[in-house]
Amino acid sequence: MPLSAARTALGSATAVALLLALVTAWASGTARRLKSGVLPIPAITFPPGPAAATSSATDFQEPYFPFLEGEVATASVSVGDTSHGFVVNAAQVTQDARLGILPTQLARGLDYGTEALVAMLEHAAAQLYGATKTRLWLGNVGQRGGGDIDFSVSHNSGRDADIAFCYTNWKGEPVDPPSLVPLNGQGQAPKHGLRLDAGRTWIVVKALLVYPRAQVQYLFIAGGLKTQLLAHARDQGESPALIQRAAATLRTPVGSASHNDHMHLRIHCGERDVLGGCTHTGAVHPWSKLYEGAKRLRTASVAATLSHGEAEQRRRALQRLVLLGGSEHRRPMAACLDDPASGVRTAAARAIAVLGGRDDIKPLSARFENEREVEVKIAIIQAIGTLGGAGAGRFLAEAVGQPDREADRLLRALDTVTILRGPALLSVLPDTAAALSRAIRTARLLDAAAGAEPHALDRLGALLADRLLDSDPIDPSRLVQLAAIEAASDSRRLELVPALVGLLQDRDPTVRAQVGRALRMITNFSYGVSWASASPGTRTKGLQRWRAAWRRSRGAPRDAWLITGFKAGGYQVPRLGQKQTWELVRAIAGADHFSVNAQAVLVRLLDHRPPSAQWSKNEACQYWLRWIRARRQRYDLDKPPVETSNACYRPAP
Numbered sequence: 311m312p313l314s315a316a317r318t319a320l321g322s323a324t325a326v327a328l329l330l331a332l333v334t335a336w337a338s339g340t341a342r343r344l345k346s347g348v349l350p351i352p353a354i355t356f357p358p359g360p361a362a363a364t365s366s367a368t369d370f371q372e373p374y375f376p377f378l379e380g381e382v383a384t385a386s387v388s389v390g391d392t393s394h395g396f397v398v399n400a401a402q403v404t405q406d407a408r409l410g411i412l413p414t415q416l417a418r419g420l421d422y423g424t425e426a427l428v429a430m431l432e433h434a435a436a437q438l439y440g441a442t443k444t445r446l447w448l449g450n451v452g453q454r455g456g457g458d459i460d461f462s463v464s465h466n467s468g469r470d471a472d473i474a475f476c477y478t479n480w481k482g483e484p485v486d487p488p489s490l491v492p493l494n495g496q497g498q499a500p501k502h503g504l505r506l507d508a509g510r511t512w513i514v515v516k517a518l519l520v521y522p523r524a525q526v527q528y529l530f531i532a533g534g535l536k537t538q539l540l541a542h543a544r545d546q547g548e549s550p551a552l553i554q555r556a557a558a559t560l561r562t563p564v565g566s567a568s569h570n571d572h573m574h575l576r577i578h579c580g581e582r583d584v585l586g587g588c589t590h591t592g593a594v595h596p597w598s599k600l601y602e603g604a605k606r607l608r609t610a611s612v613a614a615t616l617s618h619g620e621a622e623q624r625r626r627a628l629q630r631l632v633l634l635g636g637s638e639h640r641r642p643m644a645a646c647l648d649d650p651a652s653g654v655r656t657a658a659a660r661a662i663a664v665l666g667g668r669d670d671i672k673p674l675s676a677r678f679e680n681e682r683e684v685e686v687k688i689a690i691i692q693a694i695g696t697l698g699g700a701g702a703g704r705f706l707a708e709a710v711g712q713p714d715r716e717a718d719r720l721l722r723a724l725d726t727v728t729i730l731r732g733p734a735l736l737s738v739l740p741d742t743a744a745a746l747s748r749a750i751r752t753a754r755l756l757d758a759a760a761g762a763e764p765h766a767l768d769r770l771g772a773l774l775a776d777r778l779l780d781s782d783p784i785d786p787s788r789l790v791q792l793a794a795i796e797a798a799s800d801s802r803r804l805e806l807v808p809a810l811v812g813l814l815q816d817r818d819p820t821v822r823a824q825v826g827r828a829l830r831m832i833t834n835f836s837y838g839v840s841w842a843s844a845s846p847g848t849r850t851k852g853l854q855r856w857r858a859a860w861r862r863s864r865g866a867p868r869d870a871w872l873i874t875g876f877k878a879g880g881y882q883v884p885r886l887g888q889k890q891t892w893e894l895v896r897a898i899a900g901a902d903h904f905s906v907n908a909q910a911v912l913v914r915l916l917d918h919r920p921p922s923a924q925w926s927k928n929e930a931c932q933y934w935l936r937w938i939r940a941r942r943q944r945y946d947l948d949k950p951p952v953e954t955s956n957a958c959y960r961p962a963p
Contacts, residue, residue, distance in 0.1 A: 373455050376626035386425040387586035388467040395467030396456035401428040409435035415449045422454045424468040426524040426580045437517035444484050447474035473573045476510035492571040495534035508542040526559050530574035533562040587633025613639040621651035628657040637665040652683040663693035671701040688793040695797020703803035709794035710809045799828035811856045830903035834875025892954045898931040899957040931958035
């Protein structure tokens with residue numbers, strides 16, 4: 311794998327895991343292989359690559375999940391939602407005379423889902439085979455471990471499956487489809503000589519609806535085909551209750567593929583999934599079970615585990631509380647900042663970053679002053695930056711200005727060349743750049759599920775990885791300072807600008823690059839300087855411009871900086887109001903600082919908080935475009951301009 315490709319891809323989960331593993335190795339003088347569960351997002355390891363479909367079974371690494379004492383660690387768990395989640399211990403569809411996967415989809419290796427989903431599909435296939443001696447055919451289900459697939463925006467968390475229609479030929483004889491064959495509004499495919507077999511397809515639908523151990527949330531299908539299936543059910547004398555349930559779950563999707571060549575099955579989170587962090591989104595039917603009571607009880611029992619005698623159980627309990635959204639247990643989480651085990655203290659800081667509030671900054675700051683472990687200090691900095699507010703600004707301004715000399719003392723024994731050529735680096739390098747780029751996205755899933763901002767160490771890990779691959783020795787005194795700069799970027803506090811501007815002439819190009827990014831995120835403005843590689847003269851001119859801008863506008867509110875930045879970038883945003891909504895959506899597809907700040911303004915204006923900051927810019931732009939367009943009358947908006955739509959659907963560079 312070329313180093314240039316590795317630098318581009320090695321970010322987020324892999325890079326930060328590598329960084330923290332190296333920190334641990336430095337302290338002991340030896341490098342060792344990474345353990346699962348060391349990622350600071352928050353301390354959950356996610357699927358390392360896209361593509362169990364392109365990897366052999368021996369290459370696959372099961373996503374980490376914080377199973378607790380007494381739980382079955384081999385059970386499948388759907389985590390997060392269907393578009394940004396993952397699945398642990400996924401079950402594989404077994405092909406037999408009753409159930410098969412179409413050739414195109416079989417070659418993709420997308421034949422994994424939760425145990426409940428696979429069992430439901432096998433049940434439907436058995437019902438169809440028992441009644442007709444014909445086979446049920448599937449398209450895409452999901453990849454092992456979950457995560458994005460190239461063929462759908464969902465299928466991420468093991469709860470989705472594409473089911474082929476049943477077909478007949480023109481003679482009315484049942485036939486196996488060659489692929490997912492699209493049908494017209496009359497249920498015909500003249501080119502293939504096929505028709506919808508409403509009778510056999512209804513057998514499948516009914517079997518799914520009455521299956522007792524999983525709940526159908528949706529069966530996406532084209533409108534005309536839904537009409538034919540419901541008409542057949544009535545002709546067969548099916549009960550009104552069953553027909554009503556079928557009418558509610560057979561849905562014609564809006565804003566996505568027409569589903570005229572397959573049914574898209576989605577099931578609700580099962581009880582085990584809910585207790586593991588599965589997120590319900592979309593329709594809730596009158597008969598749907600959401601297991602809210604069981605979730606409350608489980609969350610309380612997990613919080614009680616924080617007093618467990620084993621440090622590993624305490625660490626896992628903190629991770630699990632994040633997945634469960636257990637913000638009501640912030641007090642015992644904060645108490646874990648003083649735990650004797652550094653891994654528990656780190657997990658506590660990361661949990662507070664997601665579930666805490668600004669009143670937690672004081673205990674975090676106090677812990678920081680007394681903390682000696684670099685990993686814990688970095689987690690505390692990230693937490694304070696995520697929580698934000700004036701207290702975070704004051705803390706980070708001090709942390710940005712001074713490298714942490716304790717880190718230097720802790721890591722003084724570092725033998726950089728030995729470590730960087732050792733097994734710790736090799737153990738985390740995926741086989742392909744494509745797998746690595748997926749790792750970056752899947753590593754953000756937990757923050758997305760919890761509605762948190764992107765993890766600051768994603769970018770820190772990527773930059774440090776670049777340094778590692780160049781065999782450029784890392785000055786250990788910079789580690790905590792770099793984390794503070796990244797947290798400053800996410801906090802977006804103007805009082806940090808003077809301290810950051812002062813670092814634009816730092817000797818370290820990594821520091822300069824991170825400072826430049828932080829200034830862009832905070833102020834929404836850029837002078838177009840590549841701070842890592844620009845000549846000293848160019849940097850001096852840029853520094854002078856930043857100092858002049860701060861002297862001139864230091865008293866201005868941040869909204870004024872945002873407006874100035876948008877206007878300088880060519881966006882027609884004279885004020886931050888709802889009338890500027892479509893232009894803000896267009897900005898999401900722009901430079902990183904425009905994208906992040908436009909989304910933050912939209913959240914504030916429209917009081918809608920999707921985890922879109924974790925998605926690609928195209929995904930985020932398209933999501934906001936669809937969401938606002940469906941509600942534009944509520945906000946008194948015209949149709950989106952062509953320029954906005956084009957920006958959202960422009961191919962990613």
